[in-house]
Amino acid sequence: MRFKIALCQMLVSPIKEKNISHARSLIRGAAQKGAKLVVLPEMWCCPYSMKSLRDHAEDIDAQSAPSVSMLSEAASHHKITIIGGSIPEMSGDKLFNTCCVLGPDGEIIAKHRKLHLFDADLPGDLNFRESDTFAYGDGPTVVDTDVGRIGIGICHDNRFPELAILYRSRGAHLICYPGAFNMSTGELLWELMLKSRAVDNQVLYMRIVTIRYYMMSLEKFVVLVQLFVAACSPARDPDVNSDYMTWGHSSLVGPFGEIIATTGHEEDVVIGEIDYSIVQTVRENLPLESQKRGDIYQVIDTNRK
Numbered sequence: 001m002r003f004k005i006a007l008c009q010m011l012v013s014p015i016k017e018k019n020i021s022h023a024r025s026l027i028r029g030a031a032q033k034g035a036k037l038v039v040l041p042e043m044w045c046c047p048y049s050m051k052s053l054r055d056h057a058e059d060i061d062a063q064s065a066p067s068v069s070m071l072s073e074a075a076s077h078h079k080i081t082i083i084g085g086s087i088p089e090m091s092g093d094k095l096f097n098t099c100c101v102l103g104p105d106g107e108i109i110a111k112h113r114k115l116h117l118f119d120a121d122l123p124g125d126l127n128f129r130e131s132d133t134f135a136y137g138d139g140p141t142v143v144d145t146d147v148g149r150i151g152i153g154i155c156h157d158n159r160f161p162e163l164a165i166l167y168r169s170r171g172a173h174l175i176c177y178p179g180a181f182n183m184s185t186g187e188l189l190w191e192l193m194l195k196s197r198a199v200d201n202q203v204l205y206m207r208i209v210t211i212r213y214y215m216m217s218l219e220k221f222v223v224l225v226q227l228f229v230a231a232c233s234p235a236r237d238p239d240v241n242s243d244y245m246t247w248g249h250s251s252l253v254g255p256f257g258e259i260i261a262t263t264g265h266e267e268d269v270v271i272g273e274i275d276y277s278i279v280q281t282v283r284e285n286l287p288l289e290s291q292k293r294g295d296i297y298q299v300i301d302t303n304r305k
């Protein structure tokens with residue numbers, strides 16, 4: 001399968017309505033260029049500022065979510081799949097950092113709540129505690145779409161290779177990470193993390209438990225994690241008063257760790273082509289699965305139903 005993906009690296013303003021209509025016009029432009037999959041950034045509907053996130057929060061389950069309504073209308077109008085970046089989601093009294101995935105009929109086909117919240121204390125530089133504001137998501141997200149099986153992570157989720165391994169083990173062809181690395185971590189780590197997740201490879205064991213008679217057996221699945229990774233950031237806000245300055249550099253990385261498409265820090269729509277047949281070629285050229293030492297290490301998918 002071959003298709004075009006668009007990463008909308010949009011400049012986020014303090015005004016929510018403006019962000020929604022701006023995102024809509026970027027999606028329109030991407031669809032007109034032939035993109036079948038459009039990805040938005042982490043926190044595209046409002047500033048990524050812990051002080052004001054609650055003011056912009058939306059209740060997705062109660063269907064009072066203007067950002068998600070726009071995504072739904074855009075997906076069905078253009079007949080595309082949208083990875084809807086992330087928005088602050090209010091559910092009961094909890095706030096989540098949430099990504100909705102919309103299919104070409106406008107339906108929400110998956111909802112991922114950020115699993116790893118970004119808490120960092122870099123003395124004299126950055127002190128950021130997402131976990132003071134957000135609640136933790138409680139499950140991985142793999143979704144079947146018109147453009148393949150996709151795993152979803154949000155920003156800091158991409159630092160955890162086990163999640164990428166798990167997604168690949170569930171048959172994902174592509175992992176999409178809406179993200180917003182900051183100026184302290186971005187230069188050294190953004191591209192490194194994306195390339196690492198694209199080329200991670202492991203042998204995965206999944207424990208199959210037979211409860212009857214307390215018997216347990218271990219079934220082995222050999223899995224490679226060489227796949228495509230797409231990450232979409234907001235554009236850097238040149239306003240020095242901005243609470244959180246983002247690194248930008250939205251990118252599409254191929255299964256050999258190659259950068260297929262990327263950009264700098266300004267607003268841009270990055271278009272790249274994904275050809276899943278390359279995954280097979282890379283796996284044949286570099287047959288890592290036969291070289292893994294499953295007798296020494298293993299990753300167990302504890303969440304699989």
Ligand SMILES: NC(=O)CC(=O)C(=O)O
Nearest residue numbers: 118155156180181182185
């Ligand atoms: N938004 C984030 O999770 C930020 C992050 O991971 C970073 O390095 O910056």
